[in-house]
Amino acid sequence: xxxxxxxxxxxxxxxxxxxxxxxxxxxxxxxLPEEPTFEYAKQSREQLLENFVSLLKSNHAEVLPIKEExxxxxxxxxxxxxxxxxxxxxxxxxxxxALASSFGASSTELTLLPFDFNVNENKLNxxxxxxxxxxxxxxxxxxxxxxxxxPTPDEPRTMSLVPPVHFVIxxxxxxxxxxxxxxxxxxxxxxxPTNVLLISGPSKTADIQQTLAFGAHGPKxxxxxxxxxx
Amino acid sequence: MSVNQYVPDNKESKYAxxxxxxxxxxxxxxxxxxxxxxxxxxxxxxxxxxxxxxPSSDELETLRQQCKLIKQRALVKLPLLLEQLENKLxxxxxxxxxxxxxxxxNEIIAQIIESKNGKNIVKGKSMVSEETALNDYLQARNMxxxxxxxxxxxxxxxxxxxxxxxxxxxxxxxxxxxxxxxEHVKGFEYTTxxxxxxxxxxxxxxxxxxxxxxxxxxxxxxxxxxxxxxxxENEGNGQxxxxxxxxxxxxxxxxxVVEFLEDIPPLLSLLTRSATGQAITTYFNMITxxxxxxxxxxxEEVHLVLLDNGRSQAFADEELRQTLQCIRCxxxxxxxPVYTRIGGHAYGTVYPGxxxxxxxxxxxGIEATKDLPTASSLCGACGEVCPVKxxxxxxxxRLRVESVKKPTGSPKELKGTGANxxxxxxxxxxxxxxxxxxxxxxxxxxxxxxxxxALVPNKLGAWTRVRSAPKPxxxxxxxxxxxxxxxxx
Ligand code: SF4
Numbered sequence: 001x002x003x004x005x006x007x008x009x010x011x012x013x014x015x016x017x018x019x020x021x022x023x024x025x026x027x028x029x030x031x032l033p034e035e036p037t038f039e040y041a042k043q044s045r046e047q048l049l050e051n052f053v054s055l056l057k058s059n060h061a062e063v064l065p066i067k068e069e070x071x072x073x074x075x076x077x078x079x080x081x082x083x084x085x086x087x088x089x090x091x092x093x094x095x096x097x098a099l100a101s102s103f104g105a106s107s108t109e110l111t112l113l114p115f116d117f118n119v120n121e122n123k124l125n126x127x128x129x130x131x132x133x134x135x136x137x138x139x140x141x142x143x144x145x146x147x148x149x150x151p152t153p154d155e156p157r158t159m160s161l162v163p164p165v166h167f168v169i170x171x172x173x174x175x176x177x178x179x180x181x182x183x184x185x186x187x188x189x190x191x192x193p194t195n196v197l198l199i200s201g202p203s204k205t206a207d208i209q210q211t212l213a214f215g216a217h218g219p220k221x222x223x224x225x226x227x228x229x230x
Numbered sequence: 231m232s233v234n235q236y237v238p239d240n241k242e243s244k245y246a247x248x249x250x251x252x253x254x255x256x257x258x259x260x261x262x263x264x265x266x267x268x269x270x271x272x273x274x275x276x277x278x279x280x281x282x283x284x285p286s287s288d289e290l291e292t293l294r295q296q297c298k299l300i301k302q303r304a305l306v307k308l309p310l311l312l313e314q315l316e317n318k319l320x321x322x323x324x325x326x327x328x329x330x331x332x333x334x335x336n337e338i339i340a341q342i343i344e345s346k347n348g349k350n351i352v353k354g355k356s357m358v359s360e361e362t363a364l365n366d367y368l369q370a371r372n373m374x375x376x377x378x379x380x381x382x383x384x385x386x387x388x389x390x391x392x393x394x395x396x397x398x399x400x401x402x403x404x405x406x407x408x409x410x411x412x413e414h415v416k417g418f419e420y421t422t423x424x425x426x427x428x429x430x431x432x433x434x435x436x437x438x439x440x441x442x443x444x445x446x447x448x449x450x451x452x453x454x455x456x457x458x459x460x461x462x463e464n465e466g467n468g469q470x471x472x473x474x475x476x477x478x479x480x481x482x483x484x485x486x487v488v489e490f491l492e493d494i495p496p497l498l499s500l501l502t503r504s505a506t507g508q509a510i511t512t513y514f515n516m517i518t519x520x521x522x523x524x525x526x527x528x529x530e531e532v533h534l535v536l537l538d539n540g541r542s543q544a545f546a547d548e549e550l551r552q553t554l555q556c557i558r559c560x561x562x563x564x565x566x567p568v569y570t571r572i573g574g575h576a577y578g579t580v581y582p583g584x585x586x587x588x589x590x591x592x593x594x595g596i597e598a599t600k601d602l603p604t605a606s607s608l609c610g611a612c613g614e615v616c617p618v619k620x621x622x623x624x625x626x627x628r629l630r631v632e633s634v635k636k637p638t639g640s641p642k643e644l645k646g647t648g649a650n651x652x653x654x655x656x657x658x659x660x661x662x663x664x665x666x667x668x669x670x671x672x673x674x675x676x677x678x679x680x681x682x683x684a685l686v687p688n689k690l691g692a693w694t695r696v697r698s699a700p701k702p703x704x705x706x707x708x709x710x711x712x713x714x715x716x717x718x719x
Contacts, residue, residue, distance in 0.1 A: 005327070005338050012538070013316075013328040016484065019542040020309040027306050035299040037496075038292040055509065119527035120476060127440035144499075144510035156527040157473050161466055179510075180495035189491045192456045194522060195473070198514035203466040205428060206506075207381035207397060209268075209404045210275045213428035216380055217435060218466030218513075 040143075040178065048142035048175055049229055055145025059201030060214055061222040065229040071095045072102025075134065075167060078223060079110060086111040088133035088163055090154045095169065099134070119158060126158075132165035139186070140170050141198070143178035147224065149197040157195045166219040168199070172229040243332055244363055246598040248578030249590060253601060255576040262573075265401055269573045272400045276564040279507025280615070297500050298619040300493045301555040308545065311454040311487045312536065318457025322519045324532040335537045336367035339446070339479055342533055343373060346477050348444035352435075354461070354468035355379035356448030357395050357558060358481050358537055361580045361593065364446070375446070376438050378467040380431050387414050393574030395581060396505050396560040401573055435467070445471035445529065449482035450557075451497060452534070455490045459534065461515040462501060464508075469515050478520075478529035484536050485554040497557060500617040504559040540592035546642045549628055553588050555618040562612035562622060568605055577602065584612035588625045596633050597646030603629040604650075676706045 043051070053063050066074050072095070079087060089099060091114040103110045119126055138150040147170050151157040160166050176182040179198075183189075188196075203218030214220055248255070259265055284290040304311060316326045327342075329335035343351065351368065353359060353375055365386070368375045377386040381398035385391060387410050392398030399407070408422045411430060418430060447468050451460040459480050461468040472478045488494065502508045521528035544550045563569040563583025574582035579590040579599065587602040603626045612622040633650035637643060665672050683702045690699050705713075 005334075005341050008334060009327045009329070009338060012330045012334060015330060016328060016536075016538050016542055017309050017312065020312070020484075020545055023546055024306055024309065029307065032303055032306070033299055035296050035303075036292050037296060038289050040289075059512070115526065117526065119474070123440045123474070127436055146510055146514075153522075153524045153526065156525060157469075158527045161469050161473065178495065179498065180492065183492055183495060189456055192458055192491075192516070192518040194517075194519040194525065194528060196516040196518075197469070198510065198516075199512065200510050201512050203464070204512055205380045205465045207379070207384065207399055207465075208407050208424045208427055209402075210272055210397075210400075211404070211424040213425050215432060216428060216465035216467070217378070217432060217439070217470050 037180075043142070043177060045172075045175075048177055049172055052140060052142040052145050052175060053226070053229075056201065056222075056224060059145060060204070061145075061201045061224050063224045063226055065226045067230075068095075068227055069098070071169065071225060072098040072100075074225060075099060076102045076106045076110060078167070079132065080106070080108055082132075082165065082221075084131045084165065085109060086113050086131060087167075088113045088115055088130050088159065090115055090135070090159075092154045093136060095136075115154070115156060115159060119156065126162055130163045132167065133159050133163040134167040134169070135159050136169050137171075137174075139174045139176060139182055140172070141176055141179050141182060144200060146179070146198050146200045148182070149199060150193055151195050151197065152193075157197065160197060160199060161218045164215065164219055165221045165223065166202075167223045167225060169225045169227065171227045173227075241333060242598075243361075243594055244366070245579050245590075246594045249594055249598045249602065250578070252576065252578055252605070255578055256572050256605070259573050259576040260571065264403070265573050266571060268401055268403050269570055272394075272397065273564050273570045276397075276506065276560075280504055280561060280564070281507075283503040283507040283509065293496055293500050294617055294619050296496050297557075297617055298555065300488065300497060301557070301618050302552075304488045304493070305485070305545070305551060305554055307489060308484070308487070311489055312484060314454040315452055315457060315487050318454065319534060320457075322457045324457065324459075324520065324534055327533060327535045328538075329535060330538045332362035332537070332539050333367070335362045335481060335535050335539075336364050338535055339364060339481065340368060340371050340373070342477070342479055343368070343444055344371075346444070346531070348373070348477060350438065350442045351375040351444040351446060352378045352438055352442040352467075352471050352475065353382075354445070354447035354471035355382055355398070355463065356446065356481060357392070357580065358448055358483055359446060360391060361483075361539065362481070362537065364481075376435075378435050378438070378471055379463075380428060380465060380467075383431055383435065384410060387411075390575070391580070393582065394560060394563060395558055395585075401575065435470075439470045439474050442471075442475045444477045444479065445473075445475040446479045446481065447471050449480050449486050449534070450501070451494055452482060452487045453489075453491050453494065454487055457518060458491065459517045459532075460494065460498075461513075461517070462498065462511050463515070464512040466513055469513055472515065472517060473528055476530050477533075478517075478531070479533045479535065480517075481535040481537060484538055484541050485556075501557050501559050504561040504615065504617040540589075540594075543644065544589070544592040550588075550592070550625065552620050553585075553592070553625060555620050556585055556589070557618055558585070559617055561615040561617065565611040565615045567607065567609060567611070572605075584622045584626075585620075588620075588622055588629065591629055591632075591644055591646075595645035595649075596629070597649035600633045600646070600650045603627075603633065673708075676708075680704060680706055680709075 135155050137147045139148040202222040203216045204214045205216040327338045377383045384399040393401040404422045411418045450462045520532040569583040579586045590599045608623045637648040679702045
C-alpha cells in the first residue's frame with residue numbers, strides 16, 4: 001500500500017529511534033537486576049478444578065460437568081430450555097456427529113448451522129439470525145477461571161463472540177494452574193496463531209454507575225460443558 | 231510539492247487550554263455535589279474491589295517488584311524492542327507506522343482509512359486515541375466514528391471526554407445516562423434500569439458493528455518476541471472492533487512494548503486486579519496476524535500506529551522515565567484524595583489523576599500543566615498502590631522543581647521549564663538559603679523576627695484566604711532551650 005504518509009512515518013521512525021538509542025547507548029543488558037517470581041502453593045487437581053468452576057460461576061457462566069457422550073443430549077436440552085431453535089457449529093468437529101444425531105432425535109425442531117460462510121459477506125445474517133454457537137477450546141486456567149480458545153478456519157474467532165449464547169466445551173484434562181505456566185509449558189511463543197482468546201465469562205460491563213450488566217456486546221450467556229471432571 | 235511531502239501540523243493539543251484552566255475547573259467541579267457523590271461512590275467501590283483481590287501481601291509485593299523490573303527491562307531495551315516488534319509484525323503481515331506528534335498519528339489513520347474507502351468506523355476503548363483527539367480529526371475529514379465501549383459511547387453522546395481511564399463515564403449516574411439516551415436515542419422508552427440501558431446500547435452498537443468496515447482499537451501490551459498485540463476488556467467491543475471489520479487499525483504509545491510473551495501473565499494479573507479487582511477480565515485478546523486466506527473472518531489488513539508525543543522526552547531523564555512504566559490501571563486515581571474530590575474533568579488533560587499529573591507535562595509542556603503537580607498533598611497513596619511502583623510523589627516533587635527553576639535551554643529540558651517561576655518567590659528563597667547557610671546572620675535575623683513579631687501583616691494573600699496568618703513565637707527555639715538548660719543547672 002502506498003500513501004502520502006510513508007516518508008513522514010519513516011523519518012518519524014528514525015527520529016524516535018535515534019532519540020531513544022542516544023539515551024541507552026552503552027547499557028549493559030547482561031547486568032539487569034534479577035526479577036523475582038512468586039511461588040504459588042501447589043494445588044491438587046481437585047482443588048484446581050473447584051477453583052476453576054467456582055470462578056467461572058461467580059463470573060456468571062453456567063458450568064455443566066458432563067461425559068463426552070452426553071454432549072448432544074445436553075446441548076439439545078439447554079437449547080429447548082431457552083427456546084432456541086438453531087445452533088452454529090463446526091461440522092468437522094469431533095463431536096459433530098453426536099450433535100447431529102441428538103438434533104435429529106429432538107422432540108422440537110432444531111437446526112444445526114454449519115459455519116460454512118465468509119463473515120464479510122454475511123454480517124447482517126450473522127449478527128441477527130444466529131442465536132447460539134458451540135465451539136471447542138484448547139486449554140483451561142484454574143487461577144482465573146479462564147478458557148483458552150485457539151481459533152481455526154473451522155472455528156473462526158468471532159464464533160465465540162457474535163452469537164448471543166455461546167456453548168464451549170472445556171476438558172478438565174487440559175486445566176493448567178495459571179496463565180504463566182500454560183504459556184511456558186505449552187511453548188506458546190513458537191506457535192502463536194492469528195488470534196488467541198482468553199474467555200472468563202459472558203460479556204459484561206459496569207460502565208453505568210458500577211452496576212454489573214451482562215451481554216454488553218458479546219454473548220449474554222456462556223455455557224461451559226466440562227468434560228472429564230468427575 | 232510531491233505527494234510524499236507532508237507538512238507536519240504542530241497545532242497544540244486541545245487539552246493544553248483546558249489544563250491551563252485547572253484552577254477554574256476545580257472551583258467549578260468542587261461545587262458540584264452530584265459529581266462529588268458520583269466519584270465518591272465509585273472510588274470507594276474500586277478501592278474495595280482492588281483490596282479484596284490481593285489477599286496476600288507477599289504475593290502482591292513480589293508481583294509489583296517483578297512487574298516493575300519487567301517494565302524497566304523493556305524500557306532500557308526500548309529502541310531494540312521497537313525494532314524487533316516492527317520486524318515481527320512485518321513477518322506476521324501487520325503494517326507498522328510511526329508518528330512523533332498527535333496530528334501525524336491522526337493523519338496516518340485518516341489516510342489508511344481513505345486508501346480503503348472506509349465509511350463506517352467503530353472504535354474500541356483507546357486512551358491514546360483520546361490523546362490524539364482522533365474523533366475530532368476524522369470528523370473534520372467528514373468521517374463518522376462511533377465509540378463502542380459502553381462508557382465511551384455515553385461520553386461521546388454527551389460530547390464529553392472520559393473522566394477516568396478505565397471507567398470513562400464514571401462521572402455520570404444512571405439517571406444522567408437515561409436522560410442522555412432520552413435525548414439522543416430514537417424510540418427509547420425512559421427507564422433508569424441499568425440492564426435495559428445496556429440492552430439499548432447493545433442493540434445500537436451491534437447494528438453498527440454489523441455494518442462497520444473499519445475498526446480502531448488501543449493496545450494494552452505489544453509483545454516484541456512474537457509480534458502480538460494484546461487487548462484487555464470485559465465487554466467484547468475491542469474484539470468486535472478488531473475481528474469484525476475488514477480493516478483494523480491499532481494505535482499505541484511506544485512505551486507499551488514488552489520483550490517476551492512470558493512477561494504478559496504477571497502484567498495482566500496485576501493490571502486487572504489493580505484496575506477493577508478482577509482476577510482477569512472477561513476477554514483477553516491476542517492478535518498476531520491478519521486473516522489468512524483459509525480463514526472465514528478477521529480483518530484483511532491490520533495496522534499498528536506507534537506514537538511518541540512526548541514519550542521520548544520523558545525517556546531522556548532517568549527519573550522521569552519511570553513514568554513510562556505505567557500500565558494504565560487507574561489505581562492511582564482511584565486512591566487519590568484529590569481526584570476523588572475534584573473528579574476527572576477538572577484536570578483538563580486526557581489522563582487525569584496522579585498519572586495524568588506526571589505524564590501530561592511531557593505531552594503538553596510544563597507551561598500548560600504547571601498547576602497540576604501542585605494539586606497534591608503528597609500523601610503517597612498513588613505510589614503505594616501503583617502496580618509497577620512508579621514513585622509518583624517523588625516525580626511530582628521533581629516536576630515542581632522543574633516548573634520553578636531557571637530554564638537553561640538544554641534539549642533535554644522539558645518544554646516550558648520554569649513556567650511557574652516568580653521573581654519574588656525565587657528571590658525569597660535565595661535570601662532564605664543565604665541566611666540558613668550563615669549562622670551569624672541567621673541568629674541576627676531570628677532575633678529580629680521574634681522581636682518584631684507584632685508587625686506581621688494579617689493578610690498574606692492566598693494563605694490567609696482560608697487560614698489565619700502565622701506569627702513567629704516570642705522567643706526562638708534556641709533561646710528557649712538555652713533558658714531551660716540554664717534553669718536546670
Ligand atoms: S501510574 Fe501506576 S497506578 Fe497509575 S495508572 Fe499507571 S500503573 Fe496504574
